[in-house]
Amino acid sequence: MNKQNDYSVVLNNTLKYATDFLNKIDYDNVCATKSFEKLREDLKKPLNAKSEPPDKVISELVKDVDGGLLGSAGGRFFAWVIGGAVPAALAADWLTSTWDQNAALYACSPAEAVIEEVVGEWLKNILGLPQQTSFALTTGCQMAHFTCLAAARNELLKKHSWDVELKGLSGAPGIHILTNRLLHASVERAARFLALGCECIKPLEVNEAGQLKSDSLRTALEDFKDEPVIVQLCAGDINTGMYDNFNEIIPLAHSHNAWVHVDGAFGLWANASDKYNHLLKGVEHADSWATDGHKWLNVPYDYGYAFIKNSEAHKASMSLRASYLTHADEARDQFDWNPEWSRRGRGVSTYAAIRQLGTEGIANLVERCCKYAHDLVIGIGKLKGAEIIWEPKINQGLIRFVHPEIKYTEQENDVFTDMVIERINASGKLFVGGTTWNGRRCMRISICGWQTDEEDIEISIKAVDEVLHNVLSYSRLSHSMDSSRL
Ligand SMILES: Cc1ncc(COP(=O)(O)O)c(C=O)c1O
The missing domain is CATH 3.40.640.10 (Type I PLP-dependent aspartate aminotransferase-like (Major domain))
Known part of the structure; x- marks a missing residue:
């Protein structure tokens, strides 16, 4: 076995897989698009007795996970509290495994x-x-x-x-x-x-x-x-x-x-x-x-x-x-x-992140995320059907969706909020979380990714606007047909 060659083919190809993934993260769906059943079908290969060429293993893996990854490394991922990886930190993480x-x-x-x-x-x-x-x-x-x-x-x-x-x-x-x-x-x-x-x-x-x-x-x-x-x-x-x-x-x-x-x-x-x-x-x-x-x-x-x-x-x-x-x-x-x-x-990845950003860069990252969280919550809060529950003091904010025309109960608006969150995520434009705060369902916004910029905030507000528009028209229609259903 040519060990040198074994490494270089798979690693060179992996560099391409990785850069392809990162280069399209801004345009790709932020949500998963492959079903649970399909992921299982693709990934559950028969357990092999014989060895497989490393590049085949990796190229198949890349193909099989496609559609099952979230865009959490990108700029429009606002669920949980999830940051991306700055380039030096990512490269250092690769080296950490390489040095082993x-x-x-x-x-x-x-x-x-x-x-x-x-x-x-x-x-x-x-x-x-x-x-x-x-x-x-x-x-x-x-x-x-x-x-x-x-x-x-x-x-x-x-x-x-x-x-x-x-x-x-x-x-x-x-x-x-x-x-x-x-x-x-x-x-x-x-x-x-x-x-x-x-x-x-x-x-x-x-x-x-x-x-x-x-x-x-x-x-x-x-x-x-x-x-x-x-x-x-x-x-x-x-x-x-x-x-x-x-x-x-x-x-x-x-x-x-x-x-x-x-x-x-x-x-x-x-x-x-x-x-x-x-x-x-x-x-x-x-x-x-x-x-x-x-x-x-x-x-x-x-x-x-x-x-x-x-x-x-x-x-x-x-x-x-x-x-x-x-x-x-x-x-x-x-x-x-x-x-x-x-x-x-x-320590390696942290070392690299700190050196890449510097203390000023870290301060700037924190301030940027707080500003964008604020802009996003305020922007969504202006849309018909959205109510700001928590205006971000740092990078976290809460929004509730309340039907502006149909008098839903608080419980119905809980369901309505979860439904809007689901539709927002299904749009593939941005990804948000849900939470229960003071007994009521809310959409959570959390921004701590270095990739988020002004354009991401604009795209996200527009996407939420479209979702709300569709959901409100649909619920108006279904309410007129059956007022017991959302
Ligand atoms: C406030 C807080 N504490 C602790 C944790 C747990 O951190 P980790 O997931 O890194 O173990 C989280 C994760 O989201 C968090 O937000």
Whole structure:
């Protein structure tokens, strides 16, 4: 087998497949166009006993997934919280796989270890976090929560003379998580992974803006006086982009010896911008922070970041020793800080994204996304049948569709909203999400992709206008025929 040739044919062709995909992303359908059954039929090949030429494998794969991919790398994808990948980050991600290093230890890959060391320092700088903070590059914010809360568990129980790494949780004092009721479910799942259990989570009252109320926190802290407590705060709610009042809440939590953890999956990036960093005033006083690279920094999946002020607790909860491992004296062994053992070079893509964008470019990316989210929500809000429920303060907004002529009940308008969302996505021009907010169905707009520009916003508003026009005409007609149906 000619190894050299094996690589070059498939990689050269793959470059073409990749650039073809990216070059048409602006014109292609943003939604999937192939049915579930067809995807299965195409992808479920008979399990082969004999080997296949690499280029055949890849060319067939490209053909078979066609129509089953969403345009989330493009400029008109506004569902969930999904960023694209800036070119340097994408290229670095390819190289990460090409180099195929096990970035567990300095000994396994000196360059990868140093890249992560550099990236950690840069990230703290960009995100405005204390320099002595330790960090881990994880697969995403979910595992960043896990890493942060593992350190919190270690430290809080240590204060109660309990070594959780040695003894586990059986017989340990119970940990309470006091939280803004807008808690993201990934924190709940981290609590489950750490055997803290969902019942330890106590959602507290919020004010009109959705921020945790200090009075309700004070009462809860009194209720759990002298018990181990984590106060969970929000830097960017998934529906509204709301931020807790860190300056008020963190000192209160600390006065009761609680550990403060911040979910800033995307919202922490607002600290990169002078225009938006006021939202994060005081966040640097927390004990741990979790965020993502694959959202607002626009690196590909899977890149998340955990930061922990108490590096001793962080290391104690993650590190271990085994006779066959080689540990560095001076360099940073990633293994000491991450939940994974073997892992890909998780710093490379982040390193490249930061270098490509620079701190000014990151600030500009954040500001652009916020502006476009605002323009899009305001633009759609002016259309007949659309109501703005949340005007974006950052990059998240909510719209509800309410029939302007037919007097539907709130429940019927919920159905109507979901129907419009479905039609918008089926148009293939843009892709949006749905959510339930304050008990009502809404369309969610979230913008964190670097590709989105003014033209995308114009095309999107026009597409929503067309959908609404068709839906309203149709529902008028069907209502006149049968008023019980939408
Ligand atoms: C606020 C928030 N926290 C946590 C997460 C989980 O992040 P990840 O999907 O990177 O694990 C998300 C994902 O959308 C999020 O929006």
